[in-house]
Amino acid sequence: MILLSVLFFSAISFSQDASLETIEITHKGTSNTLVDFVPSVTTLKNKELKKRRENTLGDTLKSEVGVQTSSFGPNASRPIIRGLDGDRIRVLQNGLGVLDASSQSVDHAVPVDTLIIDSLEIVRGPMSMLYGSSAVGGVVNINTTRIHSTYEEGAIQDIQILGDSSQNAVGTGAKIDYGSENWMIHFDGGYRNANNLKIPGNEYSDHASPAQRAEHDGKNELDNSGSVQKSVAVGVSRIFERGFLGLSLYKFDNFYGAVAEKEVDIKMRQDRLELHGEYLVRGNYLKSVRLKTAQSDYGHQEFESGDAKTAFNNEGNESRLEFMTESESIKGISGVQSQIFNFGTDGIEAFLAPSNNRGLSAFTLQDYAAGDNVYSLGARAETSFVENQENQKSRSFNGFNSSLGFRHSFSETHVGSISLSYTERLPNFQELYARGMHVATGTYEEGSGSLNKEKAFALDLGLKYTSSSVQTSLSIFAQEFKDYISLFKTSELSGNNDEISRYSQVDAQFYGFEFDGKKALGETPFNVILKGDFVRGRQKHTGDNLPRITPPRVTLGLEMLKDRWVYDVEAQYNFEQTFTAENETRTDSFTLLNASVFYDLVKTGGKWSFFGRLKNILNQEARLHTSLLKDIAPLAGRNISGGVQYSF
DSSP states (O other): OOSHHHHHTSOOOSSSOOOSSOOOOSSTTOOOOGGGTSOOSEEEEHHHHHHHOOSSHHHHHTTSTTEEEOOSSSSOOOEEETTBOGGGEEEEETTEEOOSSTTTOTTSOOOOOTTSOOEEEEEESOOHHHHOGGGSSEEEEEEOOSSOSSOOOEEEEEEEEEEETTTTEEEEEEEEEEEETTEEEEEEEEEEEEOOEEEEEESSOTTOOHHHHHHOOOEEEETTOOEEEEEEEEEEEEEETTEEEEEEEEEEEEEEEOTTSTTEEEEEEEEEEEEEEEEEOOOSSEEEEEEEEEEEEEEEEEEETTEEEEEEEEEEEEEEEEEEEEOSSEEEEEEEEEEEEEEEEEETTOOSOOEEEEEEEEEEEEEEEETTEEEEEEEEEEEEEEEETTTOOEEEEEEEEEEEEEEEESSSSEEEEEEEEEEEEOOOHHHHHOEEEETTTTEEEEOOTTOOOEEEEEEEEEEEEEOSSEEEEEEEEEEEEEEEEEEEEEEEEOTTSOEEEEEEEEEEEEEEEEEEEEEEOTTSSEEEEEEEEEEEEEETTTOOBOSSOOOOEEEEEEEEEETTEEEEEEEEEEOOBOOOOTTOOOBOOEEEEEEEEEEEEEETTEEEEEEEEEEOTTOOOOOOTTOTTTTTOOOOOSEEEEEEEEEO
C-alpha cells in the first residue's frame, strides 16, 4: 500500500472530504453547482475569475494548486489535476458531461466560452462515486445561469469588453436574465477574435530536436495560433411553488490554428440542449427529486491548406436522476445516471474507429454527523458497452467504486479529514480500438481490445485552519493504480513504417502535496498569499517516470484591499523538471511575475467594474512540461489584458 504509514501522520485533502454538511451556492438562482452535494475545494468566481480568465478552460485554471494545463498552444487546453489528465478528469457543464472530443486528443479544445461562464469549480482527487470512472482524477464543473431554479423579478443585465495584447485579442460578452410572473428568460452571447501569440524569442527550445528546429523556426510570434470564437445561448425556466422546470440551448463555434502543424486549422461547433427540473418533496426523509439531461451534437473538421481532411463528431446524451435525502443526522444524495454517445471519424487522419458507447450507473453518497465528527460513505456501480462499428467487435465492463471519509472539527478554526477510496476505471473506445496515425501527437496509435479495467486506491489526509485573519489548507495525497492504461512506444512498425505506440497496462503510483494559504498583515489592508504543489508519477515496479508530470511550483503574492480598489502582485516559480520519462526532454525552470488591479464603481441603477492584469512582467521564456508542444510552443511573453464590465 502507498506509503500509508507516512501519509497517516501528515496531511490533508479536502478534495475527498465529501461531506454534505457544508453547502455553498456559488451564484443565486441556479442548481448546477457541485457544492450542492460536496464542498468544492476551489470555486473561481467574481474578481478571481476575471483575474484568471483566459481563452481556454485549462489556461484559466492553471494557477490553482494541484492543477495544470495540457497547453496545446493558446487555443486548446484541458485541465490536468494531480498529474492525471484526459479521460481521468471529468469536465462538466452545469453538472453534466460536455460530450465533446477534448479527452481524445490534446489539440481538441473544450467547447466552452470562458467569457460568459459564471463560476468554475475544481474538486481534486477521485469523485467517481458521483460522476463515474472518468472522474478518477477529479472534476471541473462549468456553471452558467441559463436555467434558473428560483425567481427574480425584473431584468439583470451584464455586458463586458475585454482586450489582450498577447494576441491583440478583443472579446465581448453579454448576459441578460429577465423574470416576470414566475417565468425566467435568459440570453448570453460572446465573441472573441485573436491573432498569433506573441512570444519572448524562438518558437523552439534549447532541447528541441533538429527536425523541430527546422519546422518551427519562428521568432517573437507563434505561427498559426490565432482564433475566432463565437457563442450564443438562450434559456427559459418556469418556477413553481415546489420546484422548477427549465430548458436551454447553447451554440458554440470556434475556428483556430493547430500550432503543431502550420497549415492545419480546426473548425469546431457544438449544439447543446439542456433540460433541468426539480420537485421539492419536503418529506420526513426524501427532500427533493432532481432531473438533469443534456443532448449534444458536436463536430469539428480539420483543414490542411484550406482543404477539409478529417472530421470528428460526437452525438450523445447524458442524464441524471437524483434524490436528495436528509434526516436528523444523515444527509445524502442517491441516483442513477446514463450516458449514450456515438463517436465517429472520417478522413485521411481518422485514427479512431466509429464507435457506439453506452453506460448506466447507480450511486449514493451519505454523510452521518455526530457532534464534531462527520462520517462519509459513498458507492457507485456502473456498466459500459463499447462497440467498434467498423468490425462489430465489442467489449462490456462492470465497475464498482467506493469511498470512506472522516472529518473532525478540532475547534472552530481547525478541521482535519481523512478519506480512502477504491475506484475502477473502465477502458474507453480510444484505448480499445484506436488504429492509425495521430498527427497532433506525432504518434501511430494502436488500441488493445484485451485491456482490463484500471483499479486504484487513493488516500487523502488534510488539515484546514480558518480564522478572521488566516486561511490555510494543506493536502497530502497518494494514489496507486493496478493496470494503469497508458500509451507506450514499441519497436514495431506500421505499414507506412511509422513506429507503433500501443495502449498497454502497468502498475503506477502518484503522490504529492498541495498548500494554499492567505494571511492578513495586522490591521493593514495587505494580505500575504503563499501557494505550493508537488506531484510525482511513476511506474510502480520499475520506478520509471511517467510522462508530462508537472514539476513543483511555489507562488508568493501580496494583495491590498482599499475601499473599492483591489491590487495584487504574485510571483510563481516553476522548478526544472528532471524526472522525465523515456524519450522525454527535461524542462527548464522559469518565474512568472504578474500584477492586477480592480476597481468597482457603483452608480444609481448599475455597477461598473474595471480590471487590468500585467502578465509575465519579466518576459520569461516559459514552457510547460505538461504540454506535448513544450519544445516548439512557449507561453506568451510580457503582455497586458484588461476590460470593463457593466451590470444593471
